[in-house]
Each structure stands twice: as structure tokens, then as C-alpha cells.
Amino acid sequence: MKPVAQTPETVTVHVPFRFAKRGGRKAMVLPTPAPDPWAVWLEWYDDGTIHALYENPYWGGKPGGRKKRATAMLKRAGRGDWKCLECGELLPFLRRVDAIYCNAGCRKRAARRRAKRAEYWRLKWP
Ligand SMILES: [Zn+2]
Numbered sequence: 805m806k807p808v809a810q811t812p813e814t815v816t817v818h819v820p821f822r823f824a825k826r827g828g829r830k831a832m833v834l835p836t837p838a839p840d841p842w843a844v845w846l847e848w849y850d851d852g853t854i855h856a857l858y859e860n861p862y863w864g865g866k867p868g869g870r871k872k873r874a875t876a877m878l879k880r881a882g883r884g885d886w887k888c889l890e891c892g893e894l895l896p897f898l899r900r901v902d903a904i905y906c907n908a909g910c911r912k913r914a915a916r917r918r919a920k921r922a923e924y925w926r927l928k929w930p
Contacts (some may be wrong), residue, residue: 841898844874846881854881876901890914 820852826835845860856874860867880886886895890910895903905911 844870844877845897846877846879846886854878856881873901 821832821834823830825831844856844863847855848856849855856878858867858870858874860870877886882899886908887893887906889897890913891906893906895906898917899906905914
């Protein structure tokens with residue numbers, strides 16, 4: 805009879821940590837649980853309602869800032885404001901709630917357009 809799965813010779817385990825000097829001694833620093841930008845999202849339903857959904861973090865079970873973020877996103881979506889100012893596309897859910905552009909490209913395009921417009925008015929009225 806053949807074994808179902810052979811055990812590998814070596815197993816690589818990745819442990820995320822770094823060393824930091826603490827008063828001349830090296831100390832192991834573990835990563836702090838960072839906010840998960842994918843944990844909050846919006847859903848548009850056919851009946852015209854918008855739902856803001858979030859997942860509780862696995863370590864605490866309490867929503868923390870996610871409820872606040874979901875509420876802020878829902879407020880903007882209710883105004884029809886959860887869109888990029890430059891291209892008009894829907895903002896990605898990982899963007900900050902006060903973001904106005906969908907990515908750096910749109911932000912730079914808007915800045916170039918503003919600069920061009922400023923240059924135009926500068927030349928018109930010296
Ligand atoms: Zn955009």
C-alpha cells in the first residue's frame with residue numbers, strides 16, 4: 805500500500821517579526837494588528853438602497869473604527885459622492901473615506917489640469 809502523502813524533507817515557516825535595539829539590547833518586535841482596508845465595503849441593491857457592510861476583526865470581535873468608517877462611507881454614497889472627481893469611477897473600498905480621487909494617476913491628472921488652468925489665467929492677466 806502506498807502512503808497518501810509523503811512528508812517533505814524541509815518545511816519553511818514564515819514568522820513576521822523584526823529586531824529593534826531597546827537600550828543596547830536586541831528585542832523582537834512583532835507586527836501590530838493593522839486596520840484591514842478590505843474589511844469595509846458598500847453594496848448597491850436593486851431597490852435603490854445602499855448597504856455599508858463590515859467584518860469584525862478576528863482578534864477582538866468588536867468593530868472598532870470599522871463601524872465609523874462604514875457609516876462615513878455610507879453617508880458619502882448616499883450623497884452620490886463615492887466617486888472619483890477626475891474620472892467619475894466608483895472609488896475603491898480600500899481608499900480613505902475622505903478620498904476624492906480613485907488613484908494617484910487621477911490625482912496627478914487633476915493637478916496638471918489645475919496647473920494648466922492657472923497658467924492660462926496668469927498669461928491672460930499678467
Ligand atoms: Zn479616477
